[in-house]
Amino acid sequence: MSMFRRILFLAPIAIAAMQSSLPASPSVTAVLSDSQPAVGQMVQLEIKVNGANSANVPETISIDGLEIHQTGTSRQFEMHNFDVSSSATYNYTILPLKAGQFKIPPQMVRVGNNSLRTPELVLNVAQGSSSSGRSAGSAQSGQSTVGSKVAFAELVVAKKDAYVGEMVPAEIRLGFDPRAHGRLQEGPELSGQGFTTQKLQQPRENLETIGGRTYQVYTFKTAIAAARPGKFEIGPVTAKAAVVLPRRPSAPRTTRPRSPFDLFNLDDPFSDPFFSDPFGSMGERTELPIRSEIATLNVKPLPPNAPPNFSGAIGNFTMAVDAKPKTVQVGDPITVTSTINGRGNFDRMNGPALEDERGWHKYPPSSRFKQDDDVGISGEKTFEMVIAPNEKKPAVPPLVFAYFDPVKENYVTLRSNLVPIQVEGGAATGSSAMAAPAVAATSAAPTATVAVTPAPTAKPQDILYQLTDLGRVRSFTPIYARPVFWIAQLAPFILLLGFVGWKIRQTKIDNLEAQRVAALQQESTELLRKLRRTELSPQEYFSNASRVVRVKTALVKNVNPNAVDAETAAKAFDLGEHERAQLRTLFDRSDELRFSGSGNGAATISSDEREEVLRLLESLHA
Amino acid sequence: MKTRIVISCAGLWLLSASILAAEPSAQFAKANQEYAAGDFKAAIDDYETLVRAGQDTANLFYNLGNAYFRKNDFGRAILNYERALALDAHHPEAEANARIARDEARALELVPTRSDRLFAFANENQLVVTAAIAFWIGIFSFAAWIIGRRRSRSAFALSILSLSLFAIAVVASCQLSRGKNGPGLAIVTGDKVDARLATADNANRVLTLPAGSEIKIVSQRGDWIYAALPNNMRGWIPANSAEQVRF
Numbered sequence: 001m002s003m004f005r006r007i008l009f010l011a012p013i014a015i016a017a018m019q020s021s022l023p024a025s026p027s028v029t030a031v032l033s034d035s036q037p038a039v040g041q042m043v044q045l046e047i048k049v050n051g052a053n054s055a056n057v058p059e060t061i062s063i064d065g066l067e068i069h070q071t072g073t074s075r076q077f078e079m080h081n082f083d084v085s086s087s088a089t090y091n092y093t094i095l096p097l098k099a100g101q102f103k104i105p106p107q108m109v110r111v112g113n114n115s116l117r118t119p120e121l122v123l124n125v126a127q128g129s130s131s132s133g134r135s136a137g138s139a140q141s142g143q144s145t146v147g148s149k150v151a152f153a154e155l156v157v158a159k160k161d162a163y164v165g166e167m168v169p170a171e172i173r174l175g176f177d178p179r180a181h182g183r184l185q186e187g188p189e190l191s192g193q194g195f196t197t198q199k200l201q202q203p204r205e206n207l208e209t210i211g212g213r214t215y216q217v218y219t220f221k222t223a224i225a226a227a228r229p230g231k232f233e234i235g236p237v238t239a240k241a242a243v244v245l246p247r248r249p250s251a252p253r254t255t256r257p258r259s260p261f262d263l264f265n266l267d268d269p270f271s272d273p274f275f276s277d278p279f280g281s282m283g284e285r286t287e288l289p290i291r292s293e294i295a296t297l298n299v300k301p302l303p304p305n306a307p308p309n310f311s312g313a314i315g316n317f318t319m320a321v322d323a324k325p326k327t328v329q330v331g332d333p334i335t336v337t338s339t340i341n342g343r344g345n346f347d348r349m350n351g352p353a354l355e356d357e358r359g360w361h362k363y364p365p366s367s368r369f370k371q372d373d374d375v376g377i378s379g380e381k382t383f384e385m386v387i388a389p390n391e392k393k394p395a396v397p398p399l400v401f402a403y404f405d406p407v408k409e410n411y412v413t414l415r416s417n418l419v420p421i422q423v424e425g426g427a428a429t430g431s432s433a434m435a436a437p438a439v440a441a442t443s444a445a446p447t448a449t450v451a452v453t454p455a456p457t458a459k460p461q462d463i464l465y466q467l468t469d470l471g472r473v474r475s476f477t478p479i480y481a482r483p484v485f486w487i488a489q490l491a492p493f494i495l496l497l498g499f500v501g502w503k504i505r506q507t508k509i510d511n512l513e514a515q516r517v518a519a520l521q522q523e524s525t526e527l528l529r530k531l532r533r534t535e536l537s538p539q540e541y542f543s544n545a546s547r548v549v550r551v552k553t554a555l556v557k558n559v560n561p562n563a564v565d566a567e568t569a570a571k572a573f574d575l576g577e578h579e580r581a582q583l584r585t586l587f588d589r590s591d592e593l594r595f596s597g598s599g600n601g602a603a604t605i606s607s608d609e610r611e612e613v614l615r616l617l618e619s620l621h622a
Numbered sequence: 623m624k625t626r627i628v629i630s631c632a633g634l635w636l637l638s639a640s641i642l643a644a645e646p647s648a649q650f651a652k653a654n655q656e657y658a659a660g661d662f663k664a665a666i667d668d669y670e671t672l673v674r675a676g677q678d679t680a681n682l683f684y685n686l687g688n689a690y691f692r693k694n695d696f697g698r699a700i701l702n703y704e705r706a707l708a709l710d711a712h713h714p715e716a717e718a719n720a721r722i723a724r725d726e727a728r729a730l731e732l733v734p735t736r737s738d739r740l741f742a743f744a745n746e747n748q749l750v751v752t753a754a755i756a757f758w759i760g761i762f763s764f765a766a767w768i769i770g771r772r773r774s775r776s777a778f779a780l781s782i783l784s785l786s787l788f789a790i791a792v793v794a795s796c797q798l799s800r801g802k803n804g805p806g807l808a809i810v811t812g813d814k815v816d817a818r819l820a821t822a823d824n825a826n827r828v829l830t831l832p833a834g835s836e837i838k839i840v841s842q843r844g845d846w847i848y849a850a851l852p853n854n855m856r857g858w859i860p861a862n863s864a865e866q867v868r869f
Contacts, residue, residue: 227824227826228824311830312827348826350829357725357728358725359725360725361725363731363733365853366854390721390725462722463688463691463718463719463722463723464688464715464718464719465715466654466657466658466685466688467681467684467685467715468651468654469681470646470647470650470672470677470679470681470682471679471680471681471682471710472679473676473677473678473679474678474679474680474709474710475678476678476705476708476709476867476868476869477868478746478747478750478799478805479746479747479750479751480750480795485750485754489754492758492761492762495762496758496761496762496765499762499765499766500765500769503765503766503769503770504769507769507771510771
């Protein structure tokens with residue numbers, strides 16, 4: 001297991017070592033920070049050797065009229081997925097002493113056994129003040145007497161002149177003496193008005209030797225775009241950093257031994273014995289404000305007579321267009337994909353437009369941007385526009401994209417080729433097909449419009465006729481916002497109330513009927529029980545028996561029991577002749593006994609007679 | 623005597639009512655004649671007079687749109703076609719001419735929302751009426767179910783069904799009112815109107831809107847309106863460069 005862990009631990013190191021030991025073919029580039037300085041304005045020359053961490057470069061370059069000195073070296077090591085690359089950058093300062101065009105010849109750079117040559121550079125020096133300073137496009141600011149050697153801030157703007165809306169790359173460089181353990185607390189912030197800046201990205205960190213001193217330099221990249229013409233002051237860049245500085249000894253300065261870093265006895269705070277003996281005394285963490293100088297940018301307005309399709313794109317672009325699907329029905333959507341590639345202000349760019357939209361229905365495009373750099377001024381923006389043919393069409397019309405090229409200082413219109421498609425269904429209209437080349441001719445060469453005779457069928461479709469009937473007056477107000485709608489709701493509401501009231505009343509009535517039926521059933525049951533059990537007098541017996549018949553009939557026919565006679569009861573129960581006669585006899589006996597008095601007839605009822613009456617009563621079912 | 627007076631009054635009332643009704647029709651016919659004679663400006667004036675008099679009919683807005691089209695004022699032409707369609711969603715002539723005017727002006731259209739596509743079969747008013755009917759059927763069925771002698775399953779099912787339909791219609795109506803054709807729909811009447819990021823003429827431009835383009839007003843601040851734009855973005859445009867379809 002431990003063996004396996006060792007292999008796991010050592011394998012990346014071995015791979016990295018192998019990668020770094022592989023001899024990459026070195027290359028060299030040389031760039032000037034400004035190719036058009038004025039006399040006395042310092043310019044930076046940077047010779048960068050890629051694929052090597054050291055090289056032999058000329059210490060001085062002798063050119064009449066230019067004073068060139070090497071100022072420092074910085075080395076960079078980068079590791080991406082175990083792919084280690086190194087580069088060394090040699091910085092020179094060039095001080096133009098007189099005006100004119102100067103050519104810096106190719107310089108010989110030796111990397112190991114290889115000999116490389118830098119490209120030839122041209123410097124156009126204009127007449128100007130001979131006051132010393134850095135190039136106009138860059139600025140550097142020292143700090144307090146202590147800070148001057150501990151930290152610096154520098155704003156490097158790539159151009160001195162730009163157009164409104166043009167993206168100008170800029171770099172903010174913050175350098176710290178490594179011994180000061182500088183840590184950025186706030187910023188950097190770029191102040192100024194009238195321009196926008198891209199969001200600062202994560203800084204690149206490297207060690208650079210500047211003026212014989214080593215600095216840990218943090219480089220933030222951004223881009224600046226001016227909103228209006230004029231002369232702009234960019235910056236200063238401000239930041240706050242925490243640095244560790246040695247405490248000043250109370251002893252006189254002369255007694256302090258000189259630091260090996262302070263070769264020329266400058267005011268180097270690190271000459272303090274703290275740095276030679278860190279345990280001898282304690283350092284002091286101090287908040288150090290850093291501030292760069294101001295850079296200037298001359299912003300010119302865009303030239304007039306912009307092409308009609310120009311929507312603010314500034315830079316240098318190419319365009320590729322495709323459409324899918326190639327075979328559709330009339331009205332079916334086709335996705336036209338246009339890809340704008342290049343360098344410029346992608347954030348203000350609108351998509352290409354159809355050169356001739358007649359006969360097409362289009363929808364607003366969507367876009368996505370894939371940037372190639374840190375600040376988003378180089379990359380590829382893809383627009384997807386959905387269009388649908390209203391009629392038969394042989395091809396998707398060309399797409400037109402106009403931009404301003406700040407290098408050529410003119411407008412450029414890109415025009416794609418026709419994308420052939422096949423549209424099925426619908427009728428082909430010759431007029432619209434005719435109109436397309438006419439419009440194409442006018443947009444391709446605006447000066448040639450006089451040569452193009454407008455065709456009589458310039459309008460492929462005409463609007464429909466006037467209507468003679470004024471029609472019914474209507475309202476734009478939604479129906480729910482009109483009073484009549486809510487008044488109309490009263491009708492079903494009242495209906496609902498009526499319905500509920502009726503239902504409640506009906507229920508109540510049903511309840512009364514049920515109570516009456518229950519009372520009659522109870523009475524009937526009670527009377528039958530009496531008739532079976534109790535020794536009743538004949539008057540009571542027949543009266544109760546006839547009452548049972550009346551109650552049962554009332555339950556069946558839903559009538560008043562007092563209104564029931566023998567015939568009604570017989571009909572209600574659909575009795576035969578024999579039962580009918582029995583019933584009649586029962587009612588007669590009851591009436592006889594009730595109205596003639598109890599003295600008539602026998603004093604008791606025989607059991608046979610009682611049984612017969614009971615059978616009759618129990619046989620009464622609906 | 624009294625009968626005569628009543629008959630005379632009724633006759634006078636009918637006469638004045640018919641005169642009043644005939645007046646807009648006569649003015650409409652006059653405007654149509656002016657249009658036919660090529661005097662589009664006079665026709666527009668007469669049509670606009672009728673609009674100001676409250677004669678909001680789909681045909682009037684359609685004819686007015688045609689007159690603006692002839693004057694090459696595509697923004698106002700599309701605005702009036704849209705008004706005709708707002709009053710009568712199935713106005714085929716307005717629909718056809720609006721399409722032609724849009725092609726001419728290269729006007730941009732708002733992208734229909736998912737709800738717009740889903741409920742395209744009905745308009746807001748139809749959905750509101752459906753909701754009202756479904757609501758009352760549902761309530762009646764529920765009441766019948768509650769207070770009926772027997773708890774009828776069919777009454778309960780009908781109430782659930784109707785109240786569900788009511789809920790769907792209400793949601794659909796709300797979605798449509800928030801959608802593309804809602805009360806916020808406006809048409810750009812100026813040509814190449816710049817929608818900007820802020821309420822200032824020199825603010826960054828979001829989109830240039832050709833005349834007749836559709837926007838949806840979100841809010842208004844002074845002389846500026848904040849609107850949803852056809853490219854799914856939002857921006858400020860001068861208030862006088864767009865008019866709301868429904869007024």
